[in-house]
Amino acid sequence: MSTIDQAAPAADTTKSVPGHVIYRRVLAERTSYALAAAGMAVGPQLDDSVLSYLASGGVAAGTIAWLYAKTKDPDQGLDVITRAQRALPFLTAAGTYLANLITPGFNWWEVVAPAAWASLTGWMAPLTRSAGLVLELTEHQDQAADGGPPEPVTYEEFLAAKWAQATGGDTRLVNIQCFRPDRPDFEAVIVAQAGKAVPTYNETQLAAAFDFPVRTVTLRPVQGSGPGRMRVIARPTTEDVERAAEGLRGLWETAVSKPGGAAPGVELIDHRAEPHRIVLLVASPPGKEIRLPHTAICSAFGIDDPSRLVIETDGIRMGVVSVYKTDPLMKVRKATVEDLTMDDKGRITIGICHDGKPARMRLWDPSQGALRGITAGVTGAGKSVLQNLILAAEKRSGVVSWVGDVQGGMSLPEAEGRVDWFAKGPVETLIMLTVAHAVMKYRERISNEMGRGDFALNRPWPLINITLDEINRLLSHPDEEMRKATAYLIADIQKTGRKVGIGIRLAVQSLHLKDLGDDDAIRQQGKVGALFLMRTASSSTKEMGLDGIAPAGFQMENIPARIYENGQIEALFSGKDDEDGESTAGMAYMFLDGRAKFMRTFFAQKVDGVYPDLIALYGEDPPTGLTDGEAKVAAAAAELYTLRHSNPYADCDTLAQAFSGERKSAGVSTPSEPADTEGASGGEAPALFDAPFGTPFGEAPDPGEEPGLQDQIYTLLADGPKSLKELREALPGFQPSSVSNACTQLKAKGLAKPVKRGVWQRDN
16 A cells, blocks of 8 residues: 555545655654563563653543544534544554553563554554545655656656556656646647557546546647647636637528638637637638638638637638637736837837737837838727827837827827927928928938938937828818928928938828828838727728738738627626626727738826826926937028927918028028939929918917017017916916017017026017
8 A cells, every 4th residue: 555545544634745745754653662572572571660650541531532532522523533543553552551550461462462563553554544535636755655667747748747657658748738727627639659540539538547527638630740749738727718619610601611601611720718718710711812701711610709709811712810818908918118219120019919918019110210100990990099199109119209289189199398398289290390301401402412221210310100190181281282281291201201310100080091181102002000990980991001012812800899708799788788898999900011010009098188197207308309410401401390388389470481481591491492313202392481371270260360469479578588377377368378479479580588498588
């Protein structure tokens, strides 16, 4: 009888301990029996045995008293037997000792009786047995008591040993991988002897080998291997997932791959079951391009929430279909500073992909330079959170961020004051684009003089990324000259800015040409970079977004406004579809490097119209700006650059002043003088800057022309230079933006001038 057999409990298990603990306890018990047997044989032969009388009598009396106290309750049941089992070695030892003591002389049996007692009690180990100790399966013995080989020290080795013991060593269990460290579920490969096949084990034999429930251990073929290898999958705690996987296998064969099914001829090669996800590996027949219609497969599987089914393909004949128990992007964590810190490959993390992997995008590409991109999504789809995450990452990574918020600063209020230039409204955004174009031409000229053909980060210039939010308002502006100028500048920066480190991203509600100035070049060039398609208002937007960039066979379903834990149909039926659903803001299909990824941006909570968490991610350091040479070019192109932090809203007069004759006399080329560029949007840039544009705001009054405002500011400046803050405090009846614009109007009239940023004085 082995140590483990001796220690097996007679009744219920009371304590699970490692095997070496049981072994040491049994060894100590046996040693005590051997020492007691020696005392029982020698003690009665001593002349002075008073102490022996007292010791043996005391042990017997004490044990009887303890046993009586523990067993006097008649309702203890099996506990009475356990107590008697523990008292047995003490009572039998005391009886044997007393028998030797009262027998006169020395008899041979006075030695044999203690030896027999020690052998019997040592073999039974009643004290350890009655303690109810059992071997803990995840902790193993250092060495068997019978001198056998060392026990395994890891769960994987224990499983391999169990398999070898159950099969007699004809096969081996290798490549053992546990699904979770806190569960016994695993998968492994069974390898037969050379030249032999793995035997056909039934479900009962497989379960018995590991002492798992029947039908929780299954065999699968190993892709690319012969009958000498088989994959074994054991899921004693997640057998429901495995059954669901088996159900999907059946549905694939009966409703998807069969003739007339959702994807005829597409074969299911393999599958993998995870606690909340079932992954199917599929392939089209040789010579056929893979086609996996998303909606039809959802229908075949009985899925009413399309976000629970994610399809990815290699664009040729292989594909991976992921089926989730619930929407994988229902809950997403908040972003951290580490997420938004650019690595040496130009990447940042902006969210989580459906499979739990980080969703990464590039701020720039070391091999290509600056990047372009487009984000499309309706109001509430999450464009603002995505743009803020990118802008915060740019600020922390030393990138010059210029933001044109065509909606007047309402789309990205978090960015104001935290980027190098925050342009509000269509007019100032157009000025910002013109300055960017001038800086681009400056960089091109210097690069040519240096003999450089590509951009190197911070050598000598920092990366400039331009973000244009709600740009469709400017590209489809009612003023034709503004519309044409914007289209020209965007398209030219998209085309040539990459090699000099000037990237440009557009955020729009749709990809319709009418919203992009009827300019397909802008749309196509923007799609060369990172394209994010969020929830859109029409299916045509996604079709235009997928054109030319989506892998073959990929189909994208429009993202619903809300998702529900038990599905949309159940929510509709129960009447909980309005108040209990989770917003899908931030969910998007990200197309990057020829791959389509279903992801969601990090979570951000809006409070009083802004996102405090995103503001904190920008940090307190000042934003990176242009180099001195670039700043001079920018100021010459449009003096508004030097006032970009104190002029919160430009008007048409400001635009006219920015492109006055002084700009041409400074030797800076204008869009009407493209020296060596081809109009990427089709033709030369219009000559727009010799006169003001028509007002884009109808009959709205100029905030800088409020009655009496300029006169009051001129009077206040009589006492000396004053900051905008001081002027605004002295004029509480006017909007802060009106005060700023009035100062600009005074400058245009030659009555005031800026001393430094945000400080004004009289100019006479």
